[in-house]
Amino acid sequence: MKILVLGREEDSLDYLRYCESHGIEATFTEPPSLAGIDRDAWQEVLPALVAETTDLDSFDEIVSFRDGYQVHTDLLRRHRGWPTRDLDAVNCLTDKTLFKSHPAVRDFVAPYVELALAADPREALDQVEAELGFPVVLKPSNGFYSAGVVRVDRAEDFRKAFVSVKRVCGLLRDSRGPSQIIAERYLDGDEVMVDGFVVDGKVTCLLFHIKLPRLTGLPSFHETGCVTQPFDGVKGPEFQEMLERVIGGVGLDNSAFNAEFRYDGDGRLYILECAPRISGGGASVHNLLRICTGLDAYGIQHRCGREPVDLTPTRRSAALEYDFCAAKNGHLVRLEDTVALLRDLDADTILQYRENGQFVFAPPLNVETVLTAYFACETAQSAEELLDVVQHKCVIETTEQP
Template structure:
């Protein structure tokens, strides 16, 4: 039997490699907890990813009790050192499982605060941080609670993920229909109306029209260190599909100070003391407003590429070390800044059955490109927004300076596209 620590990695897509590679560098064996009925982009390959010594199918959403019992049995066979997930919706289960096994990890209270956007808004507001005016809805019939907000507003699921259901509404006259439409999406994809639904409800908040940024941080023992602040464009909606991510973002001192203050204080307000976070913010003038903060490595592990490119820090590996209660290696080493990291989200560009995805092979030949990840393929069906079928793929690259990354993404806009039957 291996003498390496054993860590359960919950619902990590095999096609997104960074968490597996981080586990390998951290010197741990991985039990990959996967869905019993995985989608094509989540299916296990014939050869398991790096560090994975076993794959265990568990239905953590449909059968939480059975999943916890299976992990307890696994823990008796070979003790687990930690549980880790990079999937936002799996954070509460992972925290609960860690607590039931007596392992380090995010508290259950904090796991709720980072998953339920209503609770997140309440805690951020109570802490005196910048908060757009908002209304928390427990049912679609409560839409009038948001009618007095200043429009446009954004309707989003309280426990959603990525851009699922997120919709901009420009007029009070359209609010009731929009709330109803988003609720129906949540019923189909998040189980609203069923006993297994988690964080059932919506948040309606005033739209912020400034630039959007992502912040990748690590916390250990209550100390939070921001590693990168990246530019995410200025998505205007109505459905907020992500397009680019470039770091470090060019910032004025006032904006950088506001982002740093808001993110650091949000960790305290939400109770996140240990582990990675992926925060998203938008500006109103020079003031940063937290949209949300996830207690995970962002982009299914892809944020590791951004942090490593900019700072040299092994972000995914540090996540495993902190999860086991170990001090991160980067805590005692100076941070270097080798360059610019970039991530391009292949635009969906429509809906229907995919006929072809053009430009990815050519992109992979560029010496600045580190990886091309393709998740959707010809024959796959893409649902129209505000449904969410996943991004077709990602192009991850490194650059000597920010303008080069910007020009590179502009070139991909012209050369990469999805066509439909």
């Protein structure tokens, strides 16, 4: 089996391992941006551009784990005559402004305003004060991985935050296209995620994640830990009901989904985003679903929409995912020490994306992790206890000189 993966090989280490262990030949490519191309011409133009360097007819499947390439994936699959998802649904779920304004979604999102990148910070501040007040959260509309997401508590801090988010929008422009800045009312409750699949119109929630540390009072939004359990429909009917309305209303089908939610101080639940893909570059859901339920996320994705899939868990346990990012901008040093400590803690899987000597940004400017570790745990409580150990014993060190 030959699969074309839209994305960078270095970002898909887990999927590459999976393909190698299953006798699958994976080829990676980064397709051209659709920015500047008329929507009506996408279907004709994109396959022609990709075909200049890639023989599309030689592949048995085309996948991507990046938001920015989901539309590309379905355009190329449609070119091959394979089953595809609704293009409007995929486009909506990979663009925060389209998502928040969709009729099926807008009743479930926190109050927000859109700020043009070219806006004067003073004018943007006036708009935020008039329509939202403080505290607010600023984020790029084309962002992912919490890149550039910043909490602003006071008007005096707004200009600095606005310029910071604008910078991230610029960094993401080449890969994600043009964007706006979204300002939304800050929600001070816990943030959680749900992963699952929608197959033939049925929404099946499989994993429930609590994002840690809890971010109340912190200026940025970069959780490092994720405690995961199999989804419990009895305890989480509000998530199931909201996702059925959102996913069904938008029109997504035969697809993975990753939805993020946050509570406000009064306990009301809001949806932050719902991406039409396996989360964490594929690695997060693949490892967490395997540990917690025994299911094969990549295998399900390969079959979804083509043949029947069984989403029945074969076991139930908990897991911990921990993303390592640098505390300070700089060149990485002594990564091997961190990896050795993780092995001593019986990490199930360790994925190292960067090497010693490479320069990395610290949150909120980083758009990627340095390394990620996954742990099998008996309970959610034991996963939280392990998180405390990991975040205090294992650190990512940087220096100003390589």
